[in-house]
Amino acid sequence: MRRVAVVGVGISKFGYRPDVSLPELAWEAVKEALDDARLDAKDIEAYVVGNVGGWSSEPLPAVVVGEYCGLAPSSGIRVEAACASGSSAVRTAYHMVASGEADIVMAMGVEKMNESPTPTVVEFIGRAGNYFWEFENFGLTFPGYYALHATAYMNKYGATEADLCEVAVKNHYYGSLNPKAQFQKPITLEECLKSRYVAWPLKLYDSSPITDGSAAVILASEEVAKKITDTPVWIKAIGAANGTSNLSKREDFTGLEAARLAAQRAYRKAGIDPNEPVKYLDVAEVHDCFTIAEIMAYEDLGFAKRGEGYKLAREKQTYIGGVIPVNLSGGLKAKGHPIGATGVAMIAELTRQLRQEVERGRQAPIKKGMALAHNVGGTGHYAFVTILSL
Amino acid sequence: MRRVAVVGVGISKFGYRPDVSLPELAWEAVKEALDDARLDAKDIEAYVVGNVGGWSSEPLPAVVVGEYCGLAPSSGIRVEAACASGSSAVRTAYHMVASGEADIVMAMGVEKMNESPTPTVVEFIGRAGNYFWEFENFGLTFPGYYALHATAYMNKYGATEADLCEVAVKNHYYGSLNPKAQFQKPITLEECLKSRYVAWPLKLYDSSPITDGSAAVILASEEVAKKITDTPVWIKAIGAANGTSNLSKREDFTGLEAARLAAQRAYRKAGIDPNEPVKYLDVAEVHDCFTIAEIMAYEDLGFAKRGEGYKLAREKQTYIGGVIPVNLSGGLKAKGHPIGATGVAMIAELTRQLRQEVERGRQAPIKKGMALAHNVGGTGHYAFVTILSL
Numbered sequence: 001m002r003r004v005a006v007v008g009v010g011i012s013k014f015g016y017r018p019d020v021s022l023p024e025l026a027w028e029a030v031k032e033a034l035d036d037a038r039l040d041a042k043d044i045e046a047y048v049v050g051n052v053g054g055w056s057s058e059p060l061p062a063v064v065v066g067e068y069c070g071l072a073p074s075s076g077i078r079v080e081a082a083c084a085s086g087s088s089a090v091r092t093a094y095h096m097v098a099s100g101e102a103d104i105v106m107a108m109g110v111e112k113m114n115e116s117p118t119p120t121v122v123e124f125i126g127r128a129g130n131y132f133w134e135f136e137n138f139g140l141t142f143p144g145y146y147a148l149h150a151t152a153y154m155n156k157y158g159a160t161e162a163d164l165c166e167v168a169v170k171n172h173y174y175g176s177l178n179p180k181a182q183f184q185k186p187i188t189l190e191e192c193l194k195s196r197y198v199a200w201p202l203k204l205y206d207s208s209p210i211t212d213g214s215a216a217v218i219l220a221s222e223e224v225a226k227k228i229t230d231t232p233v234w235i236k237a238i239g240a241a242n243g244t245s246n247l248s249k250r251e252d253f254t255g256l257e258a259a260r261l262a263a264q265r266a267y268r269k270a271g272i273d274p275n276e277p278v279k280y281l282d283v284a285e286v287h288d289c290f291t292i293a294e295i296m297a298y299e300d301l302g303f304a305k306r307g308e309g310y311k312l313a314r315e316k317q318t319y320i321g322g323v324i325p326v327n328l329s330g331g332l333k334a335k336g337h338p339i340g341a342t343g344v345a346m347i348a349e350l351t352r353q354l355r356q357e358v359e360r361g362r363q364a365p366i367k368k369g370m371a372l373a374h375n376v377g378g379t380g381h382y383a384f385v386t387i388l389s390l
Numbered sequence: 391m392r393r394v395a396v397v398g399v400g401i402s403k404f405g406y407r408p409d410v411s412l413p414e415l416a417w418e419a420v421k422e423a424l425d426d427a428r429l430d431a432k433d434i435e436a437y438v439v440g441n442v443g444g445w446s447s448e449p450l451p452a453v454v455v456g457e458y459c460g461l462a463p464s465s466g467i468r469v470e471a472a473c474a475s476g477s478s479a480v481r482t483a484y485h486m487v488a489s490g491e492a493d494i495v496m497a498m499g500v501e502k503m504n505e506s507p508t509p510t511v512v513e514f515i516g517r518a519g520n521y522f523w524e525f526e527n528f529g530l531t532f533p534g535y536y537a538l539h540a541t542a543y544m545n546k547y548g549a550t551e552a553d554l555c556e557v558a559v560k561n562h563y564y565g566s567l568n569p570k571a572q573f574q575k576p577i578t579l580e581e582c583l584k585s586r587y588v589a590w591p592l593k594l595y596d597s598s599p600i601t602d603g604s605a606a607v608i609l610a611s612e613e614v615a616k617k618i619t620d621t622p623v624w625i626k627a628i629g630a631a632n633g634t635s636n637l638s639k640r641e642d643f644t645g646l647e648a649a650r651l652a653a654q655r656a657y658r659k660a661g662i663d664p665n666e667p668v669k670y671l672d673v674a675e676v677h678d679c680f681t682i683a684e685i686m687a688y689e690d691l692g693f694a695k696r697g698e699g700y701k702l703a704r705e706k707q708t709y710i711g712g713v714i715p716v717n718l719s720g721g722l723k724a725k726g727h728p729i730g731a732t733g734v735a736m737i738a739e740l741t742r743q744l745r746q747e748v749e750r751g752r753q754a755p756i757k758k759g760m761a762l763a764h765n766v767g768g769t770g771h772y773a774f775v776t777i778l779s780l
Contacts, residue, residue, distance in 0.1 A: 059521065060771060067636075071632075077482075088467040099392070131450075241463045243463060
């Protein structure tokens with residue numbers, strides 16, 4: 001396999017973005033990534049767009065976005081893996097470069113969720129669980145799904161609502177330092193605990209928002225990367241797995257089997273000891289669509305033992321200076337979660353972390369030279385774990 | 391780049407399929423492909439699903455299909471490139487194997503177009519042109535788009551409605567010999583010419599139908615392929631390109647720029663002289679969503695000079711025994727066009743052609759050992775040209 005480097009990254013302002021169309025929103029990230037890599041759109045040999053879509057009537061996002069950004073006639077396609085679509089875009093681009101098919105490929109993600117034509121975005125996304133059984137029959141939507149995880153977890157391990165809120169407090173704190181984040185106000189534990197319930201025990205501040213946003217990363221072969229940048233960040237490994245779409249088939253609700261499998265696969269390829277991954281990693285971005293999801297991620301990734309993830313939150317061990325800093329971007333929780341862009345934004349953020357060029361106060365100390373992205377789609381239907389290294 | 395072989399192929403019965411759900415329909419092709427390769431679902435390390443979707447309320451086809459077919463927890467994603475989604479699935483799987491990431495990967499395509507919830511399928515697909523300008527303002531749908539191509543072509547080169555109908559007659563003839571085809575009745579030139587107009591000069595028999603169907607191909611590395619099959623068919627090259635989504639930006643309407651570019655790229659990689667590709671190829675499957683599309687494909691692929699493609703049809707040079715046999719499966723026209731599956735079905739058909747195992751009367755003589763698939767998405771937004779070889 002050829003080595004593949006991230007040579008340019010860009011992220012749009014996340015939030016409510018009625019000021020731009022879908023291609024204009026994509027261009028914000030694409031331009032930043034091109035500038036970062038000092039490349040022209042014409043240098044991009046192929047591109048892959050992570051996008052779930054369905055929000056607007058434009059059903060071919062890869063075409064309009066690629067054309068607007070000057071990428072055509074290079075070949076571009078759309079990939080979809082629910083909320084992990086961005087990671088699947090990065091992986092698809094990675095394989096194009098790793099195989100030798102192309103030397104410079106762009107992965108991007110873009111989503112304008114606030115354009116949703118369905119009654120509510122929550123209903124639309126709810127269909128991405130198990131539609132015919134769980135959504136139609138039981139009315140399950142994502143706050144409900146993750147509330148089931150939270151109650152199962154709290155019941156089994158004794159975690160509290162305050163432990164969950166600790167995740168929100170941390171991620172809002174770091175989001176307040178990230179100018180691209182949707183939410184830039186720190187919150188207190190009390191504010192989180194007093195916020196209204198969305199699906200007990202999850203409250204408003206336990207939940208990621210509805211977001212418009214885009215992200216782009218440019219991947220290059222080793223030969224090209226060494227020519228165009230002094231700060232390549234390498235894709236060391238990508239682990240991926242799919243889980244069942246039926247809650248009734250799951251062994252338990254206190255973690256995601258697909259995420260555990262994806263982590264194992266990534267660790268094996270990257271030469272990371274799965275029993276002590278934090279010894280190898282400087283920083284991680286994990287899929288905190290709800291606060292309980294971040295706590296489950298700590299365990300699924302091996303940052304904590306099963307049943308002990310909530311202690312990392314309680315003891316503030318995932319702030320800078322702790323066992324492993326997590327979601328220094330603000331995470332899905334505060335940075336926002338434009339579902340097709342999220343996985344790409346994680347790679348963009350971690351590339352900047354490894355290059356030590358993020359804003360003051362949220363830069364992780366880089367000593368070991370590795371970073372991890374964890375991106376989940378559906379209710380654990382899809383999981384991707386990507387390892388970056390200097 | 392590692393060599394990649396097709397080691398198993400399957401195609402469902404194409405047609406109106408209310409008898410099966412989406413995953414059941416996929417399984418028909420997946421099972422046939424697994425049996426053909428003498429592999430078990432557990433051997434598949436990853437899978438890629440070509441699907442446009444939007445027909446039913448199930449928004450995560452890759453998950454439900456993969457789980458039903460026993461492919462999870464292997465990683466599966468969905469890819470979309472409009473009517474070329476199937477080819478993009480094959481290419482994505484190809485890069486996974488070529489890169490060394492995996493040794494055995496399945497590409498499949500599945501679509502249940504008859505479940506369309508929108509007023510008509512034609513309207514739904516019409517949005518896959520240029521939505522905001524051409525669809526909303528001018529009401530253009532695909533029969534209209536290809537009627538513009540047909541009138542431009544006929545006006546410039548003197549082709550007649552009968553020349554277009556020759557394509558339909560050929561493809562219905564070969565479809566009549568293909569038990570998987572949606573239409574299995576030959577038609578006469580007179581029947582075609584007398585059929586009602588859909589968008590002048592295109593008539594009912596100039597148009598591909600609305601189809602439910604699936605197809606699957608299993609790709610393997612050289613090492614694995616040589617162990618499990620005596621009849622590997624190699625993916626020699628895939629060329630891909632994107633075109634503009636705006637008709638107003640096109641230089642002319644008598645061909646598709648993206649298809650010409652994709653062909654050039656594929657020929658270069660495969661070592662085929664672009665001036666004489668028929669010297670290298672035994673058989674081709676091309677994207678005949680309308681009869682004019684097949685004639686434009688002859689020219690875009692270099693089977694005929696610009697302005698002379700219709701003569702191949704008039705002189706029956708794309709039957710077996712002619713310059714190059716085209717669409718011996720019946721093509722989109724008679725075999726049917728389940729849009730996410732079409733590109734995969736082309737690779738499955740050509741693999742069987744190269745192995746010389748298709749039905750009597752529609753088996754091409756295999757002397758040169760190469761075959762070509764040409765798959766277009768949108769109105770020339772996407773184009774993929776794939777070269778297979780023994």
